[in-house]
Amino acid sequence: MSIMKSNHLTDEILQAYLLKEIEDDAIAKHLAECSICRAKLENYQYLVNNIQKIEYKTFSFNVTTVVMAKIVQYERQTNRNKELVFWGLLTFTFILIASLAIPFIPKILTLFYPKSIFTTLLLIVTGLVVFLFLLADINQQYKMKEEKIFKNNLQPIL
Numbered sequence: 693m694s695i696m697k698s699n700h701l702t703d704e705i706l707q708a709y710l711l712k713e714i715e716d717d718a719i720a721k722h723l724a725e726c727s728i729c730r731a732k733l734e735n736y737q738y739l740v741n742n743i744q745k746i747e748y749k750t751f752s753f754n755v756t757t758v759v760m761a762k763i764v765q766y767e768r769q770t771n772r773n774k775e776l777v778f779w780g781l782l783t784f785t786f787i788l789i790a791s792l793a794i795p796f797i798p799k800i801l802t803l804f805y806p807k808s809i810f811t812t813l814l815l816i817v818t819g820l821v822v823f824l825f826l827l828a829d830i831n832q833q834y835k836m837k838e839e840k841i842f843k844n845n846l847q848p849i850l
Contacts (some may be wrong), residue, residue, distance in 0.1 A: 771835075
């Protein structure tokens with residue numbers, strides 16, 4: 693960051709000097725010589741002094757509770773949207789794979805021809821049910837982990 697802005701100190705430098713974040717002899721020398729920068733510094737000093745005089749007022753309600761409720765509500769809405777996107781993409785991917793697999797279905801089914809139709813359907817349905825249970829379990833575990841992380845990081849410490 694440049695100290696000077698057209699031969700004058702920047703507002704950031706003046707504020708940092710006032711708050712004693714920067715102590716530089718060049719800045720002090722410039723302030724001694726430049727009435728414009730000195731006037732700006734005096735204005736900032738006046739502002740800081742008046743801000744410190746302001747009485748702090750408390751709310752009649754717990755602001756943390758209200759804000760955290762809004763954050764939780766926003767996070768839940770965001771999670772719902774993410775979940776809809778996830779299931780939409782999963783459905784799209786499944787349909788895409790199924791449509792690309794249609795030409796190969798007769799060859800795949802030849803593996804099951806020696807077996808009865810009941811056995812074939814039982815195998816297919818069992819595979820699909822196991823797959824759906826695995827998906828549901830993965831989704832549930834993800835939500836639990838997300839909830840633990842959310843509770844640990846965003847809840848206020850009282």
